[in-house]
Amino acid sequence: MTVAGDAQQRIEAYLGRLRGRLRGANEAEVREIVEELRSHILDKAAASEEAHGEITSAGVDAALAALGSPEELASEYMTDTLLARAEVSRSPVQILRSLFRWASLSVAGFFVLLGSVLGYFFGVVFILVAVAKLFHPHTAGLWAFPSGAGDTEISFRLGFGSVPTGGRDLLGWWMVPIGWVAGGGLVMLTTYIAVWFVRQYRRSLALPRN
Amino acid sequence: MKEREARELEAGDKWEVQLRKGCLELAILAALWEGKRYGLEILRRLESDSDLIVSEGTVYPLLSRLKALGLLRSEWVESEGGHPRKYYALTSAGKRRAAEMAGIWAQFSSSMSKLLAPLS
Numbered sequence: 106m107t108v109a110g111d112a113q114q115r116i117e118a119y120l121g122r123l124r125g126r127l128r129g130a131n132e133a134e135v136r137e138i139v140e141e142l143r144s145h146i147l148d149k150a151a152a153s154e155e156a157h158g159e160i161t162s163a164g165v166d167a168a169l170a171a172l173g174s175p176e177e178l179a180s181e182y183m184t185d186t187l188l189a190r191a192e193v194s195r196s197p198v199q200i201l202r203s204l205f206r207w208a209s210l211s212v213a214g215f216f217v218l219l220g221s222v223l224g225y226f227f228g229v230v231f232i233l234v235a236v237a238k239l240f241h242p243h244t245a246g247l248w249a250f251p252s253g254a255g256d257t258e259i260s261f262r263l264g265f266g267s268v269p270t271g272g273r274d275l276l277g278w279w280m281v282p283i284g285w286v287a288g289g290g291l292v293m294l295t296t297y298i299a300v301w302f303v304r305q306y307r308r309s310l311a312l313p314r315n
Numbered sequence: 316m317k318e319r320e321a322r323e324l325e326a327g328d329k330w331e332v333q334l335r336k337g338c339l340e341l342a343i344l345a346a347l348w349e350g351k352r353y354g355l356e357i358l359r360r361l362e363s364d365s366d367l368i369v370s371e372g373t374v375y376p377l378l379s380r381l382k383a384l385g386l387l388r389s390e391w392v393e394s395e396g397g398h399p400r401k402y403y404a405l406t407s408a409g410k411r412r413a414a415e416m417a418g419i420w421a422q423f424s425s426s427m428s429k430l431l432a433p434l435s
Contacts, residue, residue, distance in 0.1 A: 140391075140399065142375065147396065148396070148400075173371075
């Protein structure tokens with residue numbers, strides 16, 4: 106079947122707008138979505154012009170109207186697929202991307218994102234210090250210092266530079282196993298909780314809204 | 316009087332829309348039960364075999380989601396028109412889920428029938 110030049114242009118314009126809105130999905134997936142919809146539009150337009158064997162802009166316009174605006178379509182794709190992937194994947198990167206999407210849609214999503222970022226952040230800090238301890242045995246770790254007005258300040262140190270006077274290494278070599286366990290545990294717990302929240306949100310989407 | 320009737324009609328429509336949306340996932344799985352189909356085929360099957368008027372803008376993202384959940388797999392097949400078509404088929408997890416949902420549907424609809432008997 107042949108496609109009138111004008112019709113081809115309209116299809117590409119529509120798909121271009123759609124592609125522009127499909128962020129957060131990887132290139133291969135975006136290409137598949139665009140190809141599938143192009144195929145749908147061509148088939149639908151061809152079906153409505155059967156006698157002529159040519160796809161005209163009228164047929165294409167009807168097909169595009171039935172699909173709805175590319176912005177709405179992209180929005181449906183983003184929400185559905187990203188959320189489904191967060192449930193299935195265990196990768197923190199994937200989960201954070203889905204949470205960013207959810208955070209842009211609701212306040213609850215924002216707070217779950219915030220909590221998850223904090224959880225992952227501290228998990229990573231624990232692990233980094235545990236690793237640093239192996240390279241800087243005498244300066245890395247969880248240290249306590251007297252700070253000015255008789256208070257004690259506690260901080261994680263990666264061990265670069267020298268230790269200020271009066272500091273005490275609280276955990277010594279225990280920093281290594283504790284850091285790995287606490288860090289790993291925190292990352293897994295954050296993942297588990299984030300996925301749980303995402304699941305609840307997806308369930309709430311499936312329920313009728315008043 | 317007219318305004319109240321209009322409002323009642325609108326509320327009824329919203330319920331119906333939500334009902335159709337809730338069924339769509341099961342409808343798609345059922346449409347694929349007998350073999351692989353591509354998007355437009357699924358849409359046509361849904362429109363002809365059932366009263367479900369489905370919006371295409373909902374079906375394609377839903378197919379994508381069902382695939383991401385592992386219930387469907389897809390493959391590209393060349394068509395006579397020259398452009399490739401994306402065919403979907405149920406995975407074994409998809410078949411299990413479809414059977415499960417069909418069971419829940421049957422149970423639900425028979426319970427409702429009992430409840431609705433006095434109304435008919």
